Amino acid sequence: MHIKQMQLKVVENKGTLYGLLILDEQNQANLLFDIETKELKISGNNALTQFLLANEFQLRKLLHNKRSDSYYVGFQLNFSMIDGKDIAAFNNRDNIIVKDLRDITVIQNSKKRDLTEVYTDASYDEKHQQAAYSILKKDLDGRYEAHEYNSECKDSSSTELQAVIKALEIYHGDIRIMTDSQYVRKGITEWMVHWKLNNWCTANGTKAKNIDQWLKLEWLCEGRRVEFGYVKAHNNHFENEYCDLMARIKRESMKKEN
Template sequence: MLIKQLQLEIVEEKGPLYGLLISDGRNQADLLFDIMTKELKILGDNALTRFLLANEFQLRKLLHNKCSDSFYIGFQLDFSVIDGKDIAAFNNRDNIVVKDHGSIAVIPNAEKRDLTEVYTDGSYDEKHQHSAYCILKKDLDGHYEAHEFTSGDKSSSLIELQAVIKALELYSGDLRIMTDSQYVRKGITEWILHWKLNDWCTANGTKAKNINQWLKLEQLCEGRRVEFGYVKAHNNHFENEYCNLMARKKCESMKSEI
């Protein structure tokens, strides 16, 4: 897997149209991007422009994720692009994304291994500011084991992240994590690779959130195979619905403890 580290600078502004300069340290590429229509033009013909054209979707994703107020002359950003990344495979929620002893791969659900599955879900009671999550393990014999935990966090995304971290702390060996959180699934299998190369910067030039938790999760994935599958929330999926119910009950139980 070839990862190219690049530098972006906004050098020109004409209304909604911005001139961008991208460099890889040897070659430069001039681009035009319209923040209203999202039209992108990659100008010229050299090794870098051909690389960007071949991986245009990743570049477009970066630019589309930038807030409008982060487009200004002088804005600079270090970022990275994976050459030949199968975007469709990663975006297909039916696929399994695998972290296997440091390597990343995507496999169809039909090709998944026989692994212990761990389902996680979190809940946040905004009115009472209580949060909790549930972890449900399903072993290869179909036996279940459940755990509920309180959480001091007030962000649903962070509670979901905390649940997966706790699951990997509880259970060793190869596992399949099933979550309804795209934030967790994409964060640990896609985004963290770029964050670590780009000093944890987002497309807006700001720091990514929950850095310590992401590093902890990555550490817990080391030395084993961890598969990340997606399950749609509130879709009559037994294990996911169970985790959601027990997380909410755990939140409710906290009221009586006050």
């Protein structure tokens, strides 16, 4: 996995059309990007422009994900891209994303190996700022083991993240995490590698949230194979529905205690 580090600068603005400059250690590329029509033009004929053209899908994703208010002359961002990354495979929610040692790969669900599966889900009540989460392990013999915990987290995403961290603390060895949180799944397998290289900055130039939790999750993945699968929430999936129910029951019990 070859990761290329670069810098992006917004150098010109005419209405919705922005002139962008991308630089690496040796070359630069000039871009024109319209934030409304999403039209992109890459100019130049050097190694950097060839890299950007070969990985245009990744570049477009970065530019599309930037908030419109982060496009202004003088904006600068250090960023990185993975050469040859199969965006379609990573975006396919039916696929399994594998974090094995320092490698991150994608496999089709139909080709997954037999592994203990752990389902996680969180429940957060914004009005009362109360959170809880549930963990359900399914071993290779089809036997289940469940846990529920209260959480001090103050939003849904960080509670989902805490649930996965707890699951990896409880269960050791190779494992498959099944979650309905794209924030968790994409964060550990796609976004974090770039955040770490770029001072934990997002495409908008702001700091990523929950940095300590991400670092702990990464540490818990070290030295073993951890697979991340996605399950659609509220879709009559037994394990996910069970975790959702138990997390809500655990959270509701906090009101009674108070």
